[in-house]
Amino acid sequence: MYPAPFEYHRARSVDEALSLLSQYGEAAKLIAGGHSLLPMMKLRLATPAHVIDIRTIQGLQYIEDRGDYIAIGAGTPHAMIEQSELLRAKMPLLSQAAAVIGDPQIRNMGTIGGSLAHADPAADYPAAVLAAEAQLVATGESGERVIPVEEFFVDLFQTDLDEREILTEIRVPAISENTRCAYRKFPHPASRFAVVGCAAVVTMENNRCSDVRIAFTGVASTAFRDTGVEDALKAQPLTSQSIEKAAALAAENDELEIMEDHFATEDYRRHLAKVFARRTLNQIASAF
Amino acid sequence: MGKLIGEAVRRVEDRRFITGKATYTDDIKLPGMTYAYIVRSPYAHARIQQIDTSRAQAAPGVIAVFTGEDVKDVNGLPCGWQVNFRNGDTMKEPKHPLLVADKVRHVGDNVAMIVAESREQAKDAAELLDIEYEVLDAVTDPAKAIEEGAPLVHEDVPRNICFDWEIGDKAKTDKAFADADHVVSLEFRNQRLVPNAIEPRSAIGVYDAARDKYTLYTSSQNPHLIRLLLCAFVLGIPEHKVRVVSPDVGGGFGSKIFHYAEEALVTWAARQVGRPIKWTAERSESFVTDAHGRDHVTRAEMAFDKKGKIVGLRVSTVANMGAYLSTFAPAIPTYLHGTLLQGVYDTPAIYCEITAVFTHTTPVDAYRGAGRPEATYLLERLVDTGARELGMDPAEIRRINFIPPFDGVKQPGYQTQVALQYDSGNYEATLNRALEIIGYHQLRHEQEEARKQGRYLGIGFSTYIEACGIAPSAVVGALGARAGLYESSVVRVQPTGKVTVYTGSHAHGQGHETTFAQIVADTLGVPLEDVEVVHGDTEAVPFGMGTYGSRSLAVGGSALRKGLDKVIEKGTKIAAHLLEAAEEDLEFADGEWTVKGTDKKITFGEVALAAYVPHNFPEGMEPGLEFSTFYDPANFTFPFGTHIAVVEVDPETGKVTLKRYVAVDDVGTVINPLIVDGQVHGGIAQGIGQALLEEAVYDENGELLASSFLEYAIPRADDLVSFEVDRTVTPCPHNPLGVKGAGETGTIASTAAVVNAVIDALAPLGIKDLQMPLTPQRVWQAIQQVQAS
Amino acid sequence: MEIPIKVTVNGEVYEHRVEPRMLLVTFLREVLGLTGTHVGCxxxxxxxxxxxxxxxxxxxxxxxxxxxxxxxLLTMEGLARNGELHPIQEGFWREHGLQCGFCTPGMIMAAYQLLEENASPDEKEIRRALEGNYCRCTGYHNIVKSVQYAAKKINR
Structure with missing residues (x-):
C-alpha cells in the first residue's frame, strides 16, 4: 500500500520536465493522473527513485479544434474527453472509449497521455486512437516529433516514446459527414479492462465502404489494426451479410500474440474479437 | 407487547457511519504506537533454510524483527471443533504456528513480523529481510491431495487426510438407489471463495506494564472467543489480564470469526516492545490470509421414483481444509453441510461421506452460509436435473417432495435422516408466494416467445432450508465443539429508568444497536432513545459467543429477552409493594404497572428509582434493577424459503445477465423488516457472486491467481438488479422471540437459483450442467462442446 | 525530502510537510486524523x-x-452542515443504504458527484455511477434507493 521512497519533482513546464528527465534518466518516471503509475508503485512493482509530476504543467489539458484535426492535450482527463461537445460532434470515438474506462473516479484523474504512454494492452484508448488514425506528439529536448499512431505501440507496455520524451498532444482527424464510428467493449468483470475492445470508423461513399478502420485492444500483446476485416469490407456495402463475413476474419493474423489468461483463453478471445467486430460494425451500420 | 417490534425503525447507529465518525480498528491511534508488517511466504511449500534479520534490524525506524525462532515456545493457533475419523481416531490437528520456523505451507504463511515507527518503515525493512527458501512441490487440489504420492502438507498426516466422516444410513440408502426408477448424478466443485469484507483485518496489541494488563483491539466478530483462544490456548495469559475490544467492524461474513495469528502476535509483541503495535492488512494480504470459503469437490446422486418423488440421496465430498485447521473448519463440511442434506424434502434415505484434506492453500473455514450453501447447491441442482430428466416442471417436483407443514407446537418438529430436528416449517407457502410474485405462468410464456426469437431466458429455483442459531451447548459439545454455544446479556436499568443492555453478540453491519433496542423498548415500554446497546468489549459484557451462523437474534436476542423478563418480574414485586397491591392484581403494559380495574398505577421510571433509592422496598429484596442472563437454546432454528432467478444468456459471448430476482424467506418473527430485508439483499448478492463471478483459483505451483480486485470479481452495483423480496412468517417455537435468523438465507439460496436459471436458459441447446462460476468463457465453451457433439 | 503542501479540507486550510510517497488518504487519516475516509484495497x-x-x-x-x-477537498466529515445531514446522508439513513458502514463514505461521495452532474438519475445511471465503489453488505439494493431518495429531496 505504500510506495517505496522517492524524490518528487513538480514540473511547471514541459521544458522543466524534460530537463528533469534528462537529469535522472532511467531512475525517473513521469506522473500525471497517476492512475497507471501509482498502482504499480503501491504494489512496489515500480520503484522509481524520482517522480516528475507533469499534472502541474499548465496548459496540457485541452481539447481544441484545429481544422483538420482535434488536438487533445496529453494531460486531459478521461472525463473531459467523455464529456467534450467538440469530440462528440467531430470525433465521437474518443468520447465513447473514454466513457467506459475504469469508473467515474478513475475517469476524473486518469489522463489520455498517461494511458497511452503506459500502453497497457487491455486499455481502451489504444484501439480508439488506432482506428482514429491519430498522431501523437512527443516532445523532447530537440523539439516536437509527430508519431503516426501505427508506429506508437511497440509491445506490451512499450511505446515508441524515447525515455527522454514526453507525450504532449494527441491529434485525431475529425470525421466527415458520411463517417460513423463506435467503440464496444467486453470488460473483465474484476478489473473492467477490456478483454476485447473494438473500435471502428467507417466512411461510406455511394453506399459502399470507402474507408474502414478497425482496431482491437485486449486481444493481443498490443492494440492493433485488423486489416483482414478492413480489407474484406472495403468497397463493399455495409450490410449484415458483409459485416458477418468480414467480422469472421477478425484476429486471424498469424503474427498476433493473442493473450491468454484464466478468464479468457486464446480461442475465446479470438472468438470474442469476431463477435465484437460484428457488433461494432452493426452498430455503425445502424447509425448511417 | 408494544409497537416497535415488526417496525422498520431507522437504525440508531447510522449517524456515526454517515458522518465519518465511526471507529474501526485502524482508526485508533494510541500514544507511542508502533506498526507491524508481516513478512509472508511467496511460496506454497518451501523449507526455510535461513533467515538473516541483520539488514532489516538495522533499517531506519525498525524496533524489532521477530521470526519463527522467537515464538517457537508459543503455542500455535487452536482449532475450536474436533471431528473424529469414522474409526474413532481423533482428527489430525497439526500445529499452526504464529510465525513459521521450518516450512511454509501456503502462499501468505507468516514468516516474520517487523515492528517499526511507521507502517512505511516496517514495509521498507521487510524488503531487507533475507530469507532463503528451498522450494518444494505443492498440492492445492483436494482431490489430488489424497492421491498416493502427493506432496504432504504435514509429514505426519498420511495422504493429507485430516479426517473422514459419515452421516446417514448407508445400507438403507444403497437399497433405495437399487430400487429407484431414476437416478440423477452430478459431479461438481463448489469453488473456493475469498470473503472480502471491505474493511481489511486489523489488530492493535497494547501492554500496560504498570497494571500487567493487555488490551487487544481487533476487527473480530466475537471478541470473547478471541480472548478465550488467545489466553487459554495460545499465549497462556490469564483471561482477567486481557481485554479484547472489537470496535466498529467493517463486515465479516465469517472471515472475522476466527482467531488469527496477527492478533496473538501484536498482543505478545506489545509486551516485548513495550509500546502499542498496530497491524492492518493490505488487501493483497487479505486475499491470502483471511480464511477462504467453500472448496468442496462433490459427487452427488439423487434417486427418484416414477412420479418424481425423491427416494434417496447419496453424497461424497472431499473438503479442502487448506494448510492448517482454522477455528471452525472441521465443522463446516460435516455439521453444517452433511446434516443439512435433508433440505426441505421428505427424502427417506440419505447417506453422506466427507473426506477433509490438507492442501498447500490458505485455510478454509466458514464463509457466509458455511456448509449450508454447499448442501443447498447440490440438492437444488439435483432436484432441478431430476425434473428436467423426468419431464417435470421444477416447481412441481419440489412441491410433491416438500415436507408437509408443521408448526413445532401442535405438530412435532420434523426429524431428519441426518440428525437434526427441524423446528417449524411451511415450505410450500414460500414457493406459492414466490411463484405469484414472479408471475410464473406468464414468465414461462415469455420464455417461450423469447426462445422463438433466439433469446435465451432462464428461470431458476432454489427452495432451501438452513440451520441457524447454533445452539444447544450440550449438542454441539457432543458433536465436537470445544466451546459452548449460548449467549449472554446484561440488562442494567439505570436509576432514572434509562436502560443499558450488554450483549455478547457483536454487530458488524447487522444493526443490533437498533434491533436489540426495539426489543428492550417494546418489552419494557420505554422510548427507544432511552435504550443503549453495548457490545464488543470483554470488559463491559460478561461473556459472549459472538455473531455468526445467523445466531445473534435467536440466541443473543433471546438472552436479552429473558433478562428483560427478569426485570419485569422484579419490577412487578417492587410495584406491588409500592402500590400496596398483590402482584397478581397488577398488569404491566406500556411502561406502567396498573392495578387491574383501577386507575392506580406506577411508571417504570418510578420503580427503577425505587430500586436504587430503596427507602420503601419489599422486605428482604436486594436493591438495584440489573440482571445478567445466559441463554442456551433448546434447538437450532431453521429458516427456509424459495428464491427464483430470471436470467438471460448471450450464447455468443456466454455472458449471463440477471433480469429479475425474487426471494420469499421465512425467518420466523421479524423484529425490524428494514434490517431483515437488508440482510437478505446482501446475502443474495454474495450468492450471485459465487454463481457468476467469484473464484479463488490456484495455479499448479500453489500461487493464488485471483489475488486482488483486479482479478477477483465481487458483484458491483451494475452487475445486479433490485431484488423483489417478501416473506412468510412461521415462528420458531422454541425461543421467546419466535425468531429464526436472517443473515445467511440470501447467500444459501441464491447461488443455486442463478445456476439453475442459466441451465434452464440453455436447456434448448442441450446444456445439462455447468461448473461455477458461470463466467462467460465457461458458458461459451460449454455451448461449443454440446454443439460439437 | 519532505515537501510542503497546503490543502483546504472541509473548508479549513492545512499546511504540512509530507514525505513524497505519502498517499492522500494517509495524509487525511494519519496526519489530519480524518478517519472517515477508508482504505479497502x-x-x-x-x-x-x-x-x-x-x-x-x-x-x-x-x-x-x-x-x-x-x-x-471534501471528505465525509465535511458533508453535514451545522449538524444537519446532507440529503445523501439522510437518504442512506432513511433507506438503510449501509450496514457495516465501511464503504459508506466513499459511496456517499461518489453519489455526491453523480447528483451534481445528473439531478434525476434513473436506476441504471445510479448503478453505473457507483461502479467504482464496492459494497459487500447491501447488495446495492438500498444504496440505489438511498441515492433516489436524495435526488428527490434535493430536487424538491
Missing amino acids: DTSSCGACTILMDGKAVKSCTLLAVQADGAE
Whole structure:
C-alpha cells in the first residue's frame, strides 16, 4: 500500500520536465493522473527513485479544434474527453472509449497521455486512437516529433516514446459527414479492462465502404489494426451479410500474440474479437 | 407487547457511519504506537533454510524483527471443533504456528513480523529481510491431495487426510438407489471463495506494564472467543489480564470469526516492545490470509421414483481444509453441510461421506452460509436435473417432495435422516408466494416467445432450508465443539429508568444497536432513545459467543429477552409493594404497572428509582434493577424459503445477465423488516457472486491467481438488479422471540437459483450442467462442446 | 525530502510537510486524523477512499498527498452542515443504504458527484455511477434507493 521512497519533482513546464528527465534518466518516471503509475508503485512493482509530476504543467489539458484535426492535450482527463461537445460532434470515438474506462473516479484523474504512454494492452484508448488514425506528439529536448499512431505501440507496455520524451498532444482527424464510428467493449468483470475492445470508423461513399478502420485492444500483446476485416469490407456495402463475413476474419493474423489468461483463453478471445467486430460494425451500420 | 417490534425503525447507529465518525480498528491511534508488517511466504511449500534479520534490524525506524525462532515456545493457533475419523481416531490437528520456523505451507504463511515507527518503515525493512527458501512441490487440489504420492502438507498426516466422516444410513440408502426408477448424478466443485469484507483485518496489541494488563483491539466478530483462544490456548495469559475490544467492524461474513495469528502476535509483541503495535492488512494480504470459503469437490446422486418423488440421496465430498485447521473448519463440511442434506424434502434415505484434506492453500473455514450453501447447491441442482430428466416442471417436483407443514407446537418438529430436528416449517407457502410474485405462468410464456426469437431466458429455483442459531451447548459439545454455544446479556436499568443492555453478540453491519433496542423498548415500554446497546468489549459484557451462523437474534436476542423478563418480574414485586397491591392484581403494559380495574398505577421510571433509592422496598429484596442472563437454546432454528432467478444468456459471448430476482424467506418473527430485508439483499448478492463471478483459483505451483480486485470479481452495483423480496412468517417455537435468523438465507439460496436459471436458459441447446462460476468463457465453451457433439 | 503542501479540507486550510510517497488518504487519516475516509484495497478498485477534490470524486488512495497541493477537498466529515445531514446522508439513513458502514463514505461521495452532474438519475445511471465503489453488505439494493431518495429531496 505504500510506495517505496522517492524524490518528487513538480514540473511547471514541459521544458522543466524534460530537463528533469534528462537529469535522472532511467531512475525517473513521469506522473500525471497517476492512475497507471501509482498502482504499480503501491504494489512496489515500480520503484522509481524520482517522480516528475507533469499534472502541474499548465496548459496540457485541452481539447481544441484545429481544422483538420482535434488536438487533445496529453494531460486531459478521461472525463473531459467523455464529456467534450467538440469530440462528440467531430470525433465521437474518443468520447465513447473514454466513457467506459475504469469508473467515474478513475475517469476524473486518469489522463489520455498517461494511458497511452503506459500502453497497457487491455486499455481502451489504444484501439480508439488506432482506428482514429491519430498522431501523437512527443516532445523532447530537440523539439516536437509527430508519431503516426501505427508506429506508437511497440509491445506490451512499450511505446515508441524515447525515455527522454514526453507525450504532449494527441491529434485525431475529425470525421466527415458520411463517417460513423463506435467503440464496444467486453470488460473483465474484476478489473473492467477490456478483454476485447473494438473500435471502428467507417466512411461510406455511394453506399459502399470507402474507408474502414478497425482496431482491437485486449486481444493481443498490443492494440492493433485488423486489416483482414478492413480489407474484406472495403468497397463493399455495409450490410449484415458483409459485416458477418468480414467480422469472421477478425484476429486471424498469424503474427498476433493473442493473450491468454484464466478468464479468457486464446480461442475465446479470438472468438470474442469476431463477435465484437460484428457488433461494432452493426452498430455503425445502424447509425448511417 | 408494544409497537416497535415488526417496525422498520431507522437504525440508531447510522449517524456515526454517515458522518465519518465511526471507529474501526485502524482508526485508533494510541500514544507511542508502533506498526507491524508481516513478512509472508511467496511460496506454497518451501523449507526455510535461513533467515538473516541483520539488514532489516538495522533499517531506519525498525524496533524489532521477530521470526519463527522467537515464538517457537508459543503455542500455535487452536482449532475450536474436533471431528473424529469414522474409526474413532481423533482428527489430525497439526500445529499452526504464529510465525513459521521450518516450512511454509501456503502462499501468505507468516514468516516474520517487523515492528517499526511507521507502517512505511516496517514495509521498507521487510524488503531487507533475507530469507532463503528451498522450494518444494505443492498440492492445492483436494482431490489430488489424497492421491498416493502427493506432496504432504504435514509429514505426519498420511495422504493429507485430516479426517473422514459419515452421516446417514448407508445400507438403507444403497437399497433405495437399487430400487429407484431414476437416478440423477452430478459431479461438481463448489469453488473456493475469498470473503472480502471491505474493511481489511486489523489488530492493535497494547501492554500496560504498570497494571500487567493487555488490551487487544481487533476487527473480530466475537471478541470473547478471541480472548478465550488467545489466553487459554495460545499465549497462556490469564483471561482477567486481557481485554479484547472489537470496535466498529467493517463486515465479516465469517472471515472475522476466527482467531488469527496477527492478533496473538501484536498482543505478545506489545509486551516485548513495550509500546502499542498496530497491524492492518493490505488487501493483497487479505486475499491470502483471511480464511477462504467453500472448496468442496462433490459427487452427488439423487434417486427418484416414477412420479418424481425423491427416494434417496447419496453424497461424497472431499473438503479442502487448506494448510492448517482454522477455528471452525472441521465443522463446516460435516455439521453444517452433511446434516443439512435433508433440505426441505421428505427424502427417506440419505447417506453422506466427507473426506477433509490438507492442501498447500490458505485455510478454509466458514464463509457466509458455511456448509449450508454447499448442501443447498447440490440438492437444488439435483432436484432441478431430476425434473428436467423426468419431464417435470421444477416447481412441481419440489412441491410433491416438500415436507408437509408443521408448526413445532401442535405438530412435532420434523426429524431428519441426518440428525437434526427441524423446528417449524411451511415450505410450500414460500414457493406459492414466490411463484405469484414472479408471475410464473406468464414468465414461462415469455420464455417461450423469447426462445422463438433466439433469446435465451432462464428461470431458476432454489427452495432451501438452513440451520441457524447454533445452539444447544450440550449438542454441539457432543458433536465436537470445544466451546459452548449460548449467549449472554446484561440488562442494567439505570436509576432514572434509562436502560443499558450488554450483549455478547457483536454487530458488524447487522444493526443490533437498533434491533436489540426495539426489543428492550417494546418489552419494557420505554422510548427507544432511552435504550443503549453495548457490545464488543470483554470488559463491559460478561461473556459472549459472538455473531455468526445467523445466531445473534435467536440466541443473543433471546438472552436479552429473558433478562428483560427478569426485570419485569422484579419490577412487578417492587410495584406491588409500592402500590400496596398483590402482584397478581397488577398488569404491566406500556411502561406502567396498573392495578387491574383501577386507575392506580406506577411508571417504570418510578420503580427503577425505587430500586436504587430503596427507602420503601419489599422486605428482604436486594436493591438495584440489573440482571445478567445466559441463554442456551433448546434447538437450532431453521429458516427456509424459495428464491427464483430470471436470467438471460448471450450464447455468443456466454455472458449471463440477471433480469429479475425474487426471494420469499421465512425467518420466523421479524423484529425490524428494514434490517431483515437488508440482510437478505446482501446475502443474495454474495450468492450471485459465487454463481457468476467469484473464484479463488490456484495455479499448479500453489500461487493464488485471483489475488486482488483486479482479478477477483465481487458483484458491483451494475452487475445486479433490485431484488423483489417478501416473506412468510412461521415462528420458531422454541425461543421467546419466535425468531429464526436472517443473515445467511440470501447467500444459501441464491447461488443455486442463478445456476439453475442459466441451465434452464440453455436447456434448448442441450446444456445439462455447468461448473461455477458461470463466467462467460465457461458458458461459451460449454455451448461449443454440446454443439460439437 | 519532505515537501510542503497546503490543502483546504472541509473548508479549513492545512499546511504540512509530507514525505513524497505519502498517499492522500494517509495524509487525511494519519496526519489530519480524518478517519472517515477508508482504505479497502490496494488496487484503486474498491472506492472506500473516495473524496471530492476540486469538486470531482477521486480515489484518495491513488493520489499522492503532494499532488493535492493547492486543492480543495471534501471528505465525509465535511458533508453535514451545522449538524444537519446532507440529503445523501439522510437518504442512506432513511433507506438503510449501509450496514457495516465501511464503504459508506466513499459511496456517499461518489453519489455526491453523480447528483451534481445528473439531478434525476434513473436506476441504471445510479448503478453505473457507483461502479467504482464496492459494497459487500447491501447488495446495492438500498444504496440505489438511498441515492433516489436524495435526488428527490434535493430536487424538491
